[in-house]
Amino acid sequence: MLGWRLKEFSHPYNSISSAKAIMLLDQYFHTLLPIIEAELVSAVAQANGPGLSELHSMLSYAMGWEGPGAGPETRGKRIRPLLVLLTTAAAGGEWRVSLPAAAAVELIHNFSLIHDDIEDQSTHRRGRPTIWKQWSIAHATNAGDALFALAHLELLRLAETLPYPRVIQAARLLNQTSLHLTQGQYLDLAYEQQLDLTEADYWPMIAGKTSALLAACTELGAIGACATDETRQAYRQFGVSLGLAFQVQDDTLGIWGDSALTGKSTDSDLVTGKKTLPVLYGLSKKRAFYQRWLRGAISPSEAPSIANLLAEEGAKEFCLHQVERLTNQALAAFTTAQPQGEAAAALVDLANLLLHRKS
């Protein structure tokens, strides 16, 4: 019900079957990921120099290239750079032009993870100690700043292939996005101390924390294709809605997903105490869930029954409805953008992958 169905599309690639689309996406992953990775390696190499190999190692560790457990598993899916490149291709451009933008968003993503881990006092990420835990808060703060600067330097490499006004537009966008990330993170930190929150407080937080960077991916992709303002805005909206849908889906799985309810209830967002959409919904109702939340931390063994309680108060239905609404919004924007060719089909599949639906 919540997934995207290719049959809903009325574009040229409508004739491509779902199985074909997956194959296409696999091809894109196969072809593009090594190229993205090489671009990232060369961007991060700029932090190196005499006496600076440890700084470079911290960044390489953060990117999943060095240290124990280095490898594809610790690198994340690199969905963001792929989203940039596929959008450029779907908007009629040459994906290679957008390679610096693709690498830049991935560097910004990893910069924000390094600092978020400090701010949230997270000791582990993708099964490995976080940078601040492995080195120190001082080094992690500084290494994050280095990655931030590298991201923006990398973006400016667009000037080698794109007209200057587009490059400046892209640079402004990436900085506005970075600012938006900090605004979302500020709200997240501020909410920790607050109980009188409603679901209305949720949207500006995830608009900054999650949606801004995905919107930057699709908008940068459109800029790389020198798309018209209308098309660029449509791709941006596609990214905005996709990002919001993704986060709400993630929040829903964080309470009612398999790993939250069975065996690994320690992973439940109810146990970690995160102010996700279902929790904010429950708090705003001020009923039994709210009363339980007031009494303090929820243990892993309690998580399944409190997840049930929250569902009974309507939170799950509310969230699933939001995912559907936002997915439809994303689809509508995607249709408006009139994406072209095989890249468009692959983009749909990438969106599905992001929404945890392997279709």
Place this chain on the structure above:
Amino acid sequence: MLGWRLKEFSHPYNSISSAKAIMLLDQYFHTLLPIIEAELVSAVAQANGPGLSELHSMLSYAMGWEGPGAGPETRGKRIRPLLVLLTTAAAGGEWRVSLPAAAAVELIHNFSLIHDDIEDQSTHRRGRPTIWKQWSIAHATNAGDALFALAHLELLRLAETLPYPRVIQAARLLNQTSLHLTQGQYLDLAYEQQLDLTEADYWPMIAGKTSALLAACTELGAIGACATDETRQAYRQFGVSLGLAFQVQDDTLGIWGDSALTGKSTDSDLVTGKKTLPVLYGLSKKRAFYQRWLRGAISPSEAPSIANLLAEEGAKEFCLHQVERLTNQALAAFTTAQPQGEAAAALVDLANLLLHRKS
């Protein structure tokens, strides 16, 4: 002996007396500082929005506009933006064009102070609690990131008045400078754990920590005047050497200056244990100072006698010689740049002010 003497100059403003130059600088301060401040206020305002007033307050506190003790004293001298504007004027440009660049470097400077205070665990700056102390490490990390993004956004406002290739050149420069800051800071943090250091280890550290941003000021100023590559490079070198001279002067005063030797010996860099140039010089000699340093923290009451010991081993003479060498280097670059008019004279005075020499 160490100051700059206007009489050494052989340029048009040679006819301007030193007293006149100070008057000029005062005029520039009087005229330009309110304009710079207004630009900074409007740049920082972009972090504000619904629910974000506390984030905006953190930044306003960092900029010296809000909170206890807010005012000119807590704002610093705003020497960097003035350096940008005066360089543009001296290079034959219109200072107003460089206003976004001037504001941007000041925002970068303040961003780096917020993060440095976390990294150095400094509880006070300019007589007030630091951001992390007043709020939290989480909020200070995030607020610093916001200021970083605002700085780069502000710089891109150059596109309103400068040709695009110049804007991209400026944006690249500010990001390279930001990266260089983190490289210098990395070395500073790494040196804390090391004893086998010599004065050779000093230069790359302060090239990043101090000199990079001052070099960016003068280079951005030249870019704002659309100067030739040769002139831009000369202004850059002026900033590089000025920055190094300033830091070595500061390090020298940090051990043998009035406040380090008398009364407030708690301010002595010997007491705080900073790896400044005199200390690195002393460590590399491996004589009595080195032996004393090995034995642990130096108390305020010991500071004057150890400062004497260090001077006897040649550290003071060495540092004063370095300041003279670097000041001459700065002067030579300044001469090569062929600065013009009253702004050139004011620039000399600003350099003197930076070198703690009110001339």
